[in-house]
Amino acid sequence: MRARIAAVAALAASFGAGTALADGASDLESLLSENVTTTASTATEKSSTAPATSLTLSSDDLRTYGIRTLDEAIEFLSLGLVTSRSLGSPDVGARGVLLPNDDGRHFLVLVNGHALNDPLYGVARFDQGVGVPFDLVDHIEVVIGPGSVLYGSNAMLGVINLITKDAADYRGGHVAADYEFGSSATVSAGAGVEFKLFGAKSELTVGAQYYDRFGPDADLGTLPPQINTLDGRPYAFRRDGPPTGVWGGTLRNANFVQAPSAMLRFRSGSFEVNVLASAYRHGVPYTTTGTNVDFDDPESSSLERALRVDVRHLAVLSPTVTLSSRAYADSFDSQQRVNRIALYGCFDNSVAVCQYYRAGRSEWMGLEERLSLDWLQDQSLVTLLGVDGRMRWVAAKEDMLDFSTEAPIGPTRGLFRESRPLFSPYVQQTWSPAPFLDLNAGARLDAEERFSPVISPRGAAAITPVRGTVFRAIYSQAFRAPGWIETDGSGSHLAPSGGLRPERVRSVEGSLEQRFGAHRVLFGVFRTWWEDLVEPHPLSQAEMAALEARGILPLTAQTVTQFQNLSSVDNFGYNAALDGTLATRRLSYGLNVTATQTRRHANGTEVQLPASPTAFGNARIAYAFGGIAPTLALAASYVGKRPVDREYIAGYERTYAPPLGEFRLTVGGPVPGVRGLAYRLSAAYATTSRSAYVVGPNFPSVVLTSPIDRFSAFCGLRYDFGGAEPEGRPE
Amino acid sequence: MFGLPRSIVRFRRAAHSTALSLSLGVLTASSGLADGAQVPPGLQAELVAKLAAYDRNFAARAGETAHLLLLVNPKDPRSAASATAMRNALRSVGTIGGLPHVESLVTYETPATLANRCRAEHAAILYVTPGFDDQLDALRNALSELDLLTVAAERDAVARGMVLGFDVVAGKLKLVVNLSQAKRQNVAFRTEALALMVVIR
Numbered sequence: 001m002r003a004r005i006a007a008v009a010a011l012a013a014s015f016g017a018g019t020a021l022a023d024g025a026s027d028l029e030s031l032l033s034e035n036v037t038t039t040a041s042t043a044t045e046k047s048s049t050a051p052a053t054s055l056t057l058s059s060d061d062l063r064t065y066g067i068r069t070l071d072e073a074i075e076f077l078s079l080g081l082v083t084s085r086s087l088g089s090p091d092v093g094a095r096g097v098l099l100p101n102d103d104g105r106h107f108l109v110l111v112n113g114h115a116l117n118d119p120l121y122g123v124a125r126f127d128q129g130v131g132v133p134f135d136l137v138d139h140i141e142v143v144i145g146p147g148s149v150l151y152g153s154n155a156m157l158g159v160i161n162l163i164t165k166d167a168a169d170y171r172g173g174h175v176a177a178d179y180e181f182g183s184s185a186t187v188s189a190g191a192g193v194e195f196k197l198f199g200a201k202s203e204l205t206v207g208a209q210y211y212d213r214f215g216p217d218a219d220l221g222t223l224p225p226q227i228n229t230l231d232g233r234p235y236a237f238r239r240d241g242p243p244t245g246v247w248g249g250t251l252r253n254a255n256f257v258q259a260p261s262a263m264l265r266f267r268s269g270s271f272e273v274n275v276l277a278s279a280y281r282h283g284v285p286y287t288t289t290g291t292n293v294d295f296d297d298p299e300s301s302s303l304e305r306a307l308r309v310d311v312r313h314l315a316v317l318s319p320t321v322t323l324s325s326r327a328y329a330d331s332f333d334s335q336q337r338v339n340r341i342a343l344y345g346c347f348d349n350s351v352a353v354c355q356y357y358r359a360g361r362s363e364w365m366g367l368e369e370r371l372s373l374d375w376l377q378d379q380s381l382v383t384l385l386g387v388d389g390r391m392r393w394v395a396a397k398e399d400m401l402d403f404s405t406e407a408p409i410g411p412t413r414g415l416f417r418e419s420r421p422l423f424s425p426y427v428q429q430t431w432s433p434a435p436f437l438d439l440n441a442g443a444r445l446d447a448e449e450r451f452s453p454v455i456s457p458r459g460a461a462a463i464t465p466v467r468g469t470v471f472r473a474i475y476s477q478a479f480r481a482p483g484w485i486e487t488d489g490s491g492s493h494l495a496p497s498g499g500l501r502p503e504r505v506r507s508v509e510g511s512l513e514q515r516f517g518a519h520r521v522l523f524g525v526f527r528t529w530w531e532d533l534v535e536p537h538p539l540s541q542a543e544m545a546a547l548e549a550r551g552i553l554p555l556t557a558q559t560v561t562q563f564q565n566l567s568s569v570d571n572f573g574y575n576a577a578l579d580g581t582l583a584t585r586r587l588s589y590g591l592n593v594t595a596t597q598t599r600r601h602a603n604g605t606e607v608q609l610p611a612s613p614t615a616f617g618n619a620r621i622a623y624a625f626g627g628i629a630p631t632l633a634l635a636a637s638y639v640g641k642r643p644v645d646r647e648y649i650a651g652y653e654r655t656y657a658p659p660l661g662e663f664r665l666t667v668g669g670p671v672p673g674v675r676g677l678a679y680r681l682s683a684a685y686a687t688t689s690r691s692a693y694v695v696g697p698n699f700p701s702v703v704l705t706s707p708i709d710r711f712s713a714f715c716g717l718r719y720d721f722g723g724a725e726p727e728g729r730p731e
Numbered sequence: 732m733f734g735l736p737r738s739i740v741r742f743r744r745a746a747h748s749t750a751l752s753l754s755l756g757v758l759t760a761s762s763g764l765a766d767g768a769q770v771p772p773g774l775q776a777e778l779v780a781k782l783a784a785y786d787r788n789f790a791a792r793a794g795e796t797a798h799l800l801l802l803v804n805p806k807d808p809r810s811a812a813s814a815t816a817m818r819n820a821l822r823s824v825g826t827i828g829g830l831p832h833v834e835s836l837v838t839y840e841t842p843a844t845l846a847n848r849c850r851a852e853h854a855a856i857l858y859v860t861p862g863f864d865d866q867l868d869a870l871r872n873a874l875s876e877l878d879l880l881t882v883a884a885e886r887d888a889v890a891r892g893m894v895l896g897f898d899v900v901a902g903k904l905k906l907v908v909n910l911s912q913a914k915r916q917n918v919a920f921r922t923e924a925l926a927l928m929v930v931i932r
Contacts, residue, residue: 025923027781032904032927034774044771044899056902139901168886169900201864319812377812378819379772435773435823584926 026517030468033518033581039110039141039161041430041440042150042370042384048470048513051430051440051460052147053524055079057140059165061588064622065635066666066682066714068178068186070109070160071126073140075618076635076664079522079577079592080144081158082616083126084639086693086706087218087255087285090126093612094144094157095526096571096596099533100611100645100693101290106480106503108147108155111162112265112274114310117154118332120362120394122483123304124154128186128259130162131278131306133209135176135188136263138165145507145526146478148456149442152388152424153481156505156530164265167192167203172723174207178680178716183709184213184257186716192723200269206262213257213282218707220286222248223699228344236341237295239353239403247287247696248704253298254285274310279303284338286695286706289646290536292345293338294353299403300338307331322372329365334358339403346400346409346492353403356492359396360485366390366422384428384442393419394484398491414491418484422448438462446479450487451502454479468515472524479504482534486563495539495547495562503565505530519580530569535602536561569609571598586624593617610647611657611692615640630669637662644705646694655703657692676720683713769861769884770897770904772813776820778897778906779856779882783828785924788917790828792878793855797832800854804839807862813884814860827856839866842873849877859883859893867891871912878917890931894918898929905929 040050047054057073067073071090075083084091084098091102099106104124109116111132117124125131140162147155170192178186190207225245226235234245261278284293284300293300312326336358340346346354370386397415399408428442440460447453458476465471480503490496511524539547539560547553553560573596581588594616598609608614615638622633639660647655668680686708693706770778783789783797801818804810818834826832837848849857861884863870871892874881881893889896889907894916898905906928908920920928 025785025921025927028778028785028924028927031774031778031781032906034904035902036770036774036899036904037902044769046771046774058901058903060901141902163902316808316812318808319815374812374816376819377815379816380819 029518029581029585030515033515033520037141038163039113039159040143040147041428043372043379043382043430048515049438049462049464049472051438051458051462052474052476053080053144053472053509053511055142055144057142059138061620062134062137063668063680064624064631064633064666065620066633066664066668066680066684068134068714069127070130070140070162074126074142075637075662076620077590077618078142080575080594081142082594082613082639084611084692085708086288086691086695087251088282088288088693088706089129091611092126092157095528095575095594096573096598096612096614097157097528097530097569097609098612099609101288105154105483106156108151108153108159109162110151110159111263111276111308112164112310113161113326114274114276114308114328115151115154116306116308118306118330118362118483119364119392119481120332120360120396120484121334122154122480123334125280125304128209128211128257128261129278129280129282129304131259131261131276131280132162132164133188133190133207133261133263135174135190135209136164136170136205136207136265138163138169145474145509145528146456146458146476146505148446148454148478149444149458149476150386150426150428152422152444152446152456153479153502156478156480156503164207164263165192165205167194167205167267170205173721174718176716176718178714180712180714182216183712184211184215184714186211197268202268203266205265208262209260211257211259213255215255216709218251218255218709220248220251220695220707221704222246223696223702223704226697226699235344239294239297239339239341247295247699249295251285251296254283254296254300256298256301257282270314272310272312272314274308276306276308279305284336287697288693288695291336291338292340292356292697294340294345297339302334302336304332304334319377320374322374324368324370324372326368326370327366328368329363331361331363333361335360342409348400348409351402351404351409354409355401355403355406356398357401358398358491360394361396362392362394362484364390364392380432382430384426384430386426386428388422388424388426390422390424391419392422393417396485396489400492414489414494416484416488416490418488420449422446436464438464446481448481451481454481454502454504470511470513472511472513474509475507477504477506480534482563486534489563493560494536495544495553495560497563500534500563501532501565503530503532503534517580518582518585520577522577523574524576525572525574527572528570532565533567533569534563535566537564537566567600567602569598569600571596571609573597583623586626587622589619589621591617591619607647608643610643611645613640613642625669628670628672630667633666633668635664635666642692644692644694644703646698646700655694655700657690657705658688660691660708661687671717676723678718678720680716680718681713682715684711686710770899772816772820773823774904775817775882775884775897776824778904779821779858780824780827782895782906782920782924783830783856783880785921786828786880787919787921788878789855789880790830792853792880792917793828793830794853795830797827797830797855798852799827799832799834799856799858800837800849800852801834801858802837802839802845802860802863804860804862804866810860810862813862814858817858817860817884839863842866842869845870846873846877849874849879854879856880856882859888861885863888867893875912875915880918881912881916907931 035047035056040052105122109124143159147159188209192205236243264275342354368388373383375381395417426444443457460474507528509526575594579590618637620635624631664684666682671677801814883893883896886898
């Protein structure tokens, strides 16, 4: 008992002492608590005065709060963003606009400034499919809101830039392993080294990661028996089971992911080379709005592979002129194999099980030149001129195969190959006419043959009337060029689009940020307008007949969709943040809240945006005892009630997913007695087991949604070695 | 044998030479990619202004007005750009360590002339811009016996003998201090400031 009292007293004393110190240097702490960002304007600047609402999620926070993926970082740490999970790849939304089953098309995801979204599908992943060994990530910069002004297509919800570690921060070797009980395992290794090459300061960082998810088993529930009206017999939803007409049950085989990734970053003098390679294979465990598949089939899967190279050079030609050059090349391919009893999946009686095989490949390479003119040589008046020229090659097709022999059971459909250039000049002017005023204006033109050229402007002003107070106003636009699969794709269930316009978004926002020592309060309001959103539109019998008459659809077509500029969205709302540190930075905390009103307009109707909550947020607190004592961290997130993703399909109106609260407790620290060895233990709890994603065939009277794992826990070990400082010894 | 007119050939040669020269010029121009992100000059200036107040010996060293020298490497355009930006940022800072201040750019010649200049002008702070990788050891030796706060724009310079430096780690600002060098140069930061720094002994 005495020992316990002594421990509590010691803790209180250390907390009190820390507070006293913090009070003594609160002005310094206030300055040091400023985040520095580069993504919003490509220049290093304070987040508080950047020309966009910008967040920085640090690797310290990722480690402290048991974060292992980008979507988890967003869920537990970010302001204004929200995630939505099914058993598939998670969706991310911003400020109340979350587009379900979006596959990341409306976020531009970068790694060290290199864009990942491909031109065929526009896909970017937020889980292990992002393709970067997570241990290499130094911090994540998030620009919330339209960001096409410097980055072009896809940056409608925002820009996410994963910045990897310098060799100085990743010196030596590193190996790590995590095991999530009954669910997944991750192993990673990496190294960083600094050296001189031909007299130039040089460094190399490399990392590799392998993630394997093998569970957990998940009970989806069952739908009432369904009878095929054509033959009067019950449907079969498993190829190895009897035709009971019952869809659903427990997933045991198809909830899997395998995701290897590797990265190399080499810098020498004025050159930098980034190379990324990744693969992402995952199961397709159940039927969704876009995929009709046998239930829990272990042979149905999707595979994405990417290889990316980025070479850049920075030349300071004079105190006024800096020239940045970048050459890049990417290769991305995607394959999906889903199996279905042939009678229902392919309307074919010649084989028992058919395999729907879809493949797409895109390659692109380009050159970007960026000239920075620092007119007064003090960064107060800087003109940025840039041009990005890119050539893209895409190809796609789909086949129906006999599952047992992989022989085709019909002609290849939807085959196309295209190659087209993209030319994008842009300009940005920053001006700080006085220490209290920062102005930024810019525009980018994206010209390609499929559409009329798109202009994406941005204007921003930040006023700092007194130290610690920043008012900011921003107007910005962004666009998304529809992927080639949307403009040129066709197949057994997809009619050619017949012409699409780029999606566009406009946004105005204002915010006030106030610092009190090491504490920060932010309050912002926003309003956005989205136009020409591209969605798959189920064709009516009349529409199908018209396309059949023109020879565009085969006469055997059954259910067919077509991508169309179908809807618009407008929304407004506010977000607020409170964060800071206490006790000489031993205690850190944060709270983020967003509330929005979002409406989707289509065909004269107005509905709440499916899967998008009107209120969401997160909170966190952590205390680092220091030394060999552990760091304790608790993070929580909340997502309010929201309609399920099939809300606007006939019959699904007013079906809501329940509010979701998630809590995560993490303990981590060094293993006593073993230098360089550290551990991490984390447990999570969700308040509900149901997501906002409907699973199974359309059956509006009984809504089954994808399950959420209510309890999960993982443990991890990490070993750092050979990382001694070359000169001096840091404390 | 038919060929191109001589003027076109000459023009082509000239164009190729110009392109080659420009490319080589650009490729060999100074750059800082391997140095990582740097702290914006405005923030560096504010930090210097605040930190000076936490140096117990700053007021005695500076006298009535703090003299700041900004060291420029004439062979490195990054250095001149950094010095100009920092000078302007410092000028917009009210006081440094509570004192009025003046800033001067100093073009680097030798370590000895720099040390003499610091002595002659009673410099309180010497700001070392990027571009001195090859001279840092000589600078440390020449400045070690001076009563002077040396501040570097880059963290690596601190391990090699500058007293204080700035860094950005995971998007956050870091202060790095070389404690043994600080002692040699009569710089004594108060404990509450040291608690916020990465300390190198």
